[in-house]
Amino acid sequence: MRKGPALLTLAVVIALLALSRHAGKRTAELPDLRGMPLRAAQLAARDAGFRQLAGTDALGRHRVPVLGGNWTVCSQQPPPGRHSLTTPVTVRVVKTGEACPSPVTHG
Numbered sequence: 001m002r003k004g005p006a007l008l009t010l011a012v013v014i015a016l017l018a019l020s021r022h023a024g025k026r027t028a029e030l031p032d033l034r035g036m037p038l039r040a041a042q043l044a045a046r047d048a049g050f051r052q053l054a055g056t057d058a059l060g061r062h063r064v065p066v067l068g069g070n071w072t073v074c075s076q077q078p079p080p081g082r083h084s085l086t087t088p089v090t091v092r093v094v095k096t097g098e099a100c101p102s103p104v105t106h107g
Helices: 004-026 038-048
Strands: 025-032 053-057 070-079 081-084 089-095
Touching: 025 038, 038 053, 038 070, 038 089
Parallel strands: 053 089
Antiparallel strands: 025 081, 070 089
16 A cells, blocks of 8 residues: 555545634624614625524514515624624514514613
8 A cells, every 4th residue: 555645635634624623713703783684684694704594583473584685683692793603693583664672681
């Protein structure tokens, strides 16, 4: 067996592992998505580098926000700021024209 191809394969595997570890540590600035139409918020988060995006009905009616232009973002988790690109982003949305629920405060 020739050692050249085996060493090259090993070097490629090590390089890919190093890159994947590095990719997991990368961060980016998540913008403030509140008040945006859902579709615009999704694009803004993706443009910033975030790939795990989910939308939930902020009024708890179990509606599924399918058409991004018909929903408005009320809140987001995590909040705007620097986060790992592997962080899941969840936005709570209402149908366009509906009022966002009041934020829950703890006294």
